[in-house]
Amino acid sequence: MGSRRVLVALSGGVDSSVCAALLLEQGFETAGAVLDLSPCHEPAVEAAKASADALSIPLHVIREREQFDREVIAPFARSYYRGETPNPCIFCNPQVKFALVCAKARELGFSHIATGHYAGLENREGKLWLKKAGFLPRDQSYMLYRLTQEQLGMLLLPLAGLSKEQVREKARALGLPCAGSPDSQEICFVPPGGSYAGFLESRFGPSKPGWFVSPEGERIAPHKGLLHYTAGQRKHLGVALGRPAFIRRIDGESGDILLGYAGEEYAGSVLLRDVVFLPDRDTVLQGETTFAAQVKVRSRAVPSPARVTCLTDGRALVEFEQPERAPAPGQSCVFYRDEWVLGGGVIVESR
Numbered sequence: 325m326g327s328r329r330v331l332v333a334l335s336g337g338v339d340s341s342v343c344a345a346l347l348l349e350q351g352f353e354t355a356g357a358v359l360d361l362s363p364c365h366e367p368a369v370e371a372a373k374a375s376a377d378a379l380s381i382p383l384h385v386i387r388e389r390e391q392f393d394r395e396v397i398a399p400f401a402r403s404y405y406r407g408e409t410p411n412p413c414i415f416c417n418p419q420v421k422f423a424l425v426c427a428k429a430r431e432l433g434f435s436h437i438a439t440g441h442y443a444g445l446e447n448r449e450g451k452l453w454l455k456k457a458g459f460l461p462r463d464q465s466y467m468l469y470r471l472t473q474e475q476l477g478m479l480l481l482p483l484a485g486l487s488k489e490q491v492r493e494k495a496r497a498l499g500l501p502c503a504g505s506p507d508s509q510e511i512c513f514v515p516p517g518g519s520y521a522g523f524l525e526s527r528f529g530p531s532k533p534g535w536f537v538s539p540e541g542e543r544i545a546p547h548k549g550l551l552h553y554t555a556g557q558r559k560h561l562g563v564a565l566g567r568p569a570f571i572r573r574i575d576g577e578s579g580d581i582l583l584g585y586a587g588e589e590y591a592g593s594v595l596l597r598d599v600v601f602l603p604d605r606d607t608v609l610q611g612e613t614t615f616a617a618q619v620k621v622r623s624r625a626v627p628s629p630a631r632v633t634c635l636t637d638g639r640a641l642v643e644f645e646q647p648e649r650a651p652a653p654g655q656s657c658v659f660y661r662d663e664w665v666l667g668g669g670v671i672v673e674s675r
Contacts (some may be wrong), residue, residue, distance in 0.1 A: 326633070327435045328351065328352050328353055328435070328468050328471065329352065329353045329354075329355075329431040329435050329436070329635075330352045330353070330354055330355075330429075330434060330435070330437065330438050330480060331346050331355050331357050331425060331432065331433040331434040331436070331437050331438070332347065332353075332354060332355070332356050332357065332358070332381075332438045332439070332512050332537055333357055333359070333370060333382065333386075333397050333421065333425045333438070333439045333660045334356035334357060334358050334372040334375060334376060335358065335359075335371065335394055335421075335438075335440075335508075335589070336358070336367075336368050336369075336370070336371020336372040336374060336375050336499070336502060336503045336505075337368075337371070337440070337505060337507075337508065337659040338440075338489060338491060338492060338495045338503060338505055339440030339441075339442075339483060340372075340375075340439065340440035340669045341375040341378075341440075341480045341495060341500050341502050341528055342440065342482075342483070342494050342495050342498075342500070343438055343439065343483055344356060344375070344379055344381060344438070345379060345438040345494065345495075345498055345500070346482040346483075346494075347482060347568070348379065348381070351480075351518050351521065352356040352436075354379075355381050355382045355383070355384065355424050355432070355434070355652055356372060356375070356376045356381055356382070356383040357383070357384045357385075357428050357429075357437075358372035358373075358383055358384075358385055358386070358388065358403070359386050359421060359424060359425075360387040360388075360389070360418075361387075361388060361389055361391075361392035361396075361399070361504070361512075361513070362389055362392060362393070362513040363515075364512060364514065364515055364516075365463070365512065365513075365561055366515050369385060370510075371501075371505075372648075373502065374378075374501045374502075375500060375502055376499055378498070378499070379498075379499050379500075384428060386424050386425070386428055388420070388424055388471060391414075391420060391424075392416075392420055392513070393454060394502070394622070395416075395419050395420055396412050396416045396419070396513070397412075397417065397513055397527075398458070398625070399412075399415065399649055400412045401524050401527065402626055403654050404524060404531075404550070404551055404580075404654075405521070405524075405528070405532070405550065405576065406549070406576035406577035407550050407567060407574030407575060407653070408574075408628045408652070408653045408654025409555060409621060409652040409653065409655055410652045410654040410655075411467075411541050411616065411623070411655055411656060412471060412511060412513075413467055413512075414467055414469070414656050415470065417467060417468060417469050417471060418470045418472060418475060422437070422471060422475045422479075423475070424475070424508055424636065425437045425439075425574050426475055426478050429478065435478070435481050436478050436479070437478050437479055437480070438479065438480040438481070438482060439479070440482075440483055441464045441467070441481055441483065441484050441489075442457035442459065442462040442463055442464045442484070442486075443455070443456065443457050443464050443468055443478060443481055443484060444457060444458065444465075444485075444579075444663070445458065445479060445480075445481050446479060446482040446611050447532075450660075451473070451603035451604070451607060452473055452476040452477060452603055453573045453602065453603055453664050453665070454468055454469065454664070454665040455604055455663045455664050455665060456478065456484070456660070456663045456665075457484055457485070457486070458485035458486070458492075459486060459487040459488070459528075459539045461487075461529075462475070462487065462488050464623075465589050465642075465658075465665050466620055466623045466656070466658045466668075467623060468665075469600070469602065469636065469656070469658045469665050469667060469668045470600055470668075471482075473603055473604070482660065483641070491519070492504075492642065497522065500530065504653075505673075512658070516637075520551070521551040524551055525549075525551060525649060528598055530611060531547055531549035531550040531551035531552070532549065532550050532576070532579035533546065533547070533549055533579055534546070534547060534550065534578060534579025534580040534581060535547065535579075535580050535581070536561070536563050536580075536583055537580050537581065537582045537583060538565060538583055539565075539569075539572075539583055539585055542559050543580070544563060544565075545562070545563050546583070547562075547581055548562075548576055550576065550579060550581070553571055553581055553616070554574075554652060555571055555572070555573065555574060555575060555651075555653060556570060556571060556572065556573075556589060556650025557648055558570045558586065558651065561583075561613050562585070565583065565585070567586070568584045568585070568586035569584065569585055569586065570583065570584055570586060570588075570589050570650065571583060571584075572584035572588070572589070574653075577654060579637040584646055585641070588656060589649055589650045590647035590649055590650075591647055591648055591649075591650070591651050591674035591675060592643065592644060592647050592675060593641060593643040593644060593670050593674070593675045594621065594640060594641075594642050594651045594672075594673070594674045595639065595640075595641055595642075595671070595672045595673050595674075595675070596639060596640045596641075596642060596657055596668075596669030596670060596671060596672060596674070597639055597640065597669060597670050597672050598638055598666065598669050599640045599669035600667050600668065601666060601667035601669070602665050602666060602670070603665050606668065609634065613633060613634045614631060614632065614633045615666075616630075616631055616632075616636070616658075617629075617630055617631075617632050617659040617660060617661055617666055618630070618658070618660040618662075619632070619642055619644070619657050619658065619659055619660065619668075620658045621648050621651040621655060621656075621671065622652070622655055622659070624650075625658050628644060628645065629644075629645040630642050630643060630644045630645060630648075631645075632659055636661040638669070639669070639672075640669055642657055650674075650675075651671050651674045653671050653672055653673060653674075654668065654670065654671065654673060656668050656670055656671070657669060657670075
């Protein structure tokens with residue numbers, strides 16, 4: 325494979341388009357690949373075509389709707405119906421998005437892939453380490469913590485040291501059609517203007533009914549169905565307890581939603597499942613089972629100090645130095661040491 329050939333995961337947005345432009349300026353033979361994974365991806369395909377035309381690069385459309393439905397949408401639905409709050413992008417990245425783009429790159433004889441993520445990557449003594457972006461307000465390393473060493477080995481991240489405004493300025497200077505397009509904030513397979521709850525109920529049926537349960541253990545009112553609520557939620561509950569309340573826990577088995585009073589939503593620890601390490605377990609742990617780290621329990625959180633203890637069967641216990649507000653089952657807890665990503669896992673419960 326040519327060492328100067330790169331296939332860019334092109335969505336038609338400003339980040340991936342500028343990513344491709346920067347690689348062209350650096351002398352890479354560059355092409356784009358856009359993922360058509362659901363009916364909602366059709367506008368992205370058209371936007372990617374416009375960006376590719378503006379950059380004068382070829383574009384390859386990768387259509388894998390059945391795989392995406394099976395490996396992303398169905399697990400996302402199962403998690404929500406259990407009362408969790410999943411983040412589909414975190415598992416889609418290694419299992420579908422990066423897997424498909426890497427496979428297409430190998431098929432076409434490209435040595436590298438690239439994305440418009442704001443994160444860094446460094447080879448340290450033959451092992452690939454993921455690290456935070458240089459511009460921390462845009463850092464997306466949290467979303468990439470489950471990538472494999474093979475995927476990282478093909479990956480280029482041209483936006484690692486740039487701010488969002490610098491990226492937009494570059495897009496404007498190049499006259500790219502996406503220069504002023506807004507950032508995507510929605511789940512990519514949910515129709516624009518729709519809700520994930522409405523989408524899931526239209527595909528998989530109504531969610532389990534149940535009751536709001538007061539902090540004292542009394543059933544006080546029926547709710548609209550588990551899909552319409554998330555752990556930690558404070559607004560739009562439709563119940564009055566005489567003082568501010570929040571959702572402490574969603575019980576997927578009974579269908580009940582357990583409430584707590586405001587001020588009680590902080591947890592001292594979380595239990596994780598499906599824990600992975602970057603670059604690998606031995607390098608991170610160095611024979612130990614407990615280590616200190618900074619952790620994030622949601623993508624926009626500020627890293628906070630904690631102690632991580634590895635348990636059996638891919639589980640870990642994370643004990644925070646200062647309690648964290650409402651860690652949600654289904655979300656990821658990601659471990660950092662300074663700028664470096666050490667790994668992470670999926671929150672099962674908070675304590």
